Amino acid sequence: MNPLKLQVTVICLFLLLLKAPFYIEAEITAVSDTVTGFYNKVLILPCTFPVGSSWDLRSTLILWQRGPDIVHSFYYSQDQLDRQNQHYVNRTSLFSQEMARGNASLRLDKVTLQDAGVYTCSVSTNTGSQKKSFEVNIAAFYSEPCLQFSMLTDRVNLLVTSDEGYPSPTLQWLMENSDITNQTQTHLMQDTQTGLYVVSSWISLTEVTNSSLTFILHNKPLGQDIRRDIQLYSDKSERQRESAYRCHGCFILIPVLLLLLLIMMTALYVFITKRRKEQTKQNGFTEMGYPSETQILNGKSSMCL
Numbered sequence: 339m340n341p342l343k344l345q346v347t348v349i350c351l352f353l354l355l356l357k358a359p360f361y362i363e364a365e366i367t368a369v370s371d372t373v374t375g376f377y378n379k380v381l382i383l384p385c386t387f388p389v390g391s392s393w394d395l396r397s398t399l400i401l402w403q404r405g406p407d408i409v410h411s412f413y414y415s416q417d418q419l420d421r422q423n424q425h426y427v428n429r430t431s432l433f434s435q436e437m438a439r440g441n442a443s444l445r446l447d448k449v450t451l452q453d454a455g456v457y458t459c460s461v462s463t464n465t466g467s468q469k470k471s472f473e474v475n476i477a478a479f480y481s482e483p484c485l486q487f488s489m490l491t492d493r494v495n496l497l498v499t500s501d502e503g504y505p506s507p508t509l510q511w512l513m514e515n516s517d518i519t520n521q522t523q524t525h526l527m528q529d530t531q532t533g534l535y536v537v538s539s540w541i542s543l544t545e546v547t548n549s550s551l552t553f554i555l556h557n558k559p560l561g562q563d564i565r566r567d568i569q570l571y572s573d574k575s576e577r578q579r580e581s582a583y584r585c586h587g588c589f590i591l592i593p594v595l596l597l598l599l600l601i602m603m604t605a606l607y608v609f610i611t612k613r614r615k616e617q618t619k620q621n622g623f624t625e626m627g628y629p630s631e632t633q634i635l636n637g638k639s640s641m642c643l
């Protein structure tokens with residue numbers, strides 16, 4: 339029925355770069371590294387300290403902070419959470435079995451965007467003390483994009499949306515490998531609760547020919563690349579046939595509609611004079627006249643790529 343067929347080829351490319359090196363001997367507080375956490379997931383913040391043969395758990399103090407806020411503290415062989423910042427309640431834990439191996443890493447559950455910041459791990463033992471700071475960024479993968487297309491008589495509108503991502507992505511559109519990004523419109527919306535983004539990108543094509551479009555979404559901190567190929571097929575002959583059919587239909591329809599209108603007017607007149615109202619017939623007429631035409635003119639559909 340539609341003169342255009344859209345065939346969508348899906349190529350999915352996820353590149354995930356995880357960086358988690360750490361420095362054992364850092365004595366000075368310095369932002370030495372960046373750790374990326376994923377929204378709503380578990381994040382392990384790395385921290386290690388040297389343990390010699392004389393190491394003793396009871397004299398070990400572990401303090402995790404974000405800026406001045408206490409994220410987690412441990413001393414006298416147990417967690418000490420009295421002064422823990424509200425934001426971290428019930429979301430932090432250390433790996434107690436790992437401590438004897440010099441592992442003071444922190445597990446942070448249900449990561450939110452508000453967890454971003456500079457974290458410091460301070461460890462003091464009977465053999466010395468050290469401190470390490472690093473930056474934590476939170477990011478979220480954009481969802482599989484959805485394509486909505488609507489076909490009008492003279493053009494095709496394509497709308498691609500993807501949500502629940504962070505930070506804001508860079509978008510690119512290609513048509514037959516040439517960049518058409520500046521012919522598109524992009525809208526970024528932020529969820530007031532989660533802070534995550536919904537991105538939508540829109541293009542209107544007036545001349546549809548057999549061509550391939552590529553939509554590219556890049557989420558830099560995660561190395562996430564979403565690349566979707568959209569094949570546009572224009573079948574000119576089919577389109578001509580349909581418009582001919584449409585015109586043909588119109589010519590038949592117009593006298594029929596006029597005739598119906600006449601009948602209705604007469605009927606209405608009769609009803610009015612008889613002070614009777616039969617609205618069902620009137621409604622029936624309205625429904626018959628328009629929607630089918632609208633359906634021919636507008637094709638609308640959507641799919642997730």
Ligand SMILES: *[C@@H]1O[C@H](CO)[C@@H](O)[C@H](O)[C@H]1NC(C)=O
Nearest residue numbers: 423424425426427428429430
């Ligand atoms: C933390 O967990 C305890 C025990 O499960 C619960 O009583 C408390 O309400 C929780 N606090 C928050 C802020 O979720």
Ligand SMILES: *[C@@H]1O[C@H](CO)[C@@H](O)[C@H](O)[C@H]1NC(C)=O
Nearest residue numbers: 382385386433436441442443
């Ligand atoms: C510390 O322990 C956690 C949990 O077992 C583990 O994921 C992490 O890799 C450990 N870190 C080191 C440096 O061994």
Ligand SMILES: *[C@@H]1O[C@H](CO)[C@@H](O)[C@H](O)[C@H]1NC(C)=O
Nearest residue numbers: 511516517518519520521522
């Ligand atoms: C779109 O980009 C092309 C080349 O990249 C440039 O020549 C053209 O002026 C741009 N058009 C607009 C409307 O920005």
Ligand SMILES: *[C@@H]1O[C@H](CO)[C@@H](O)[C@H](O)[C@H]1NC(C)=O
Nearest residue numbers: 546547548571572573574575
């Ligand atoms: C587009 O391709 C289809 C089949 O692949 C073909 O039937 C049609 O004629 C082509 N349309 C144009 C405008 O080249």
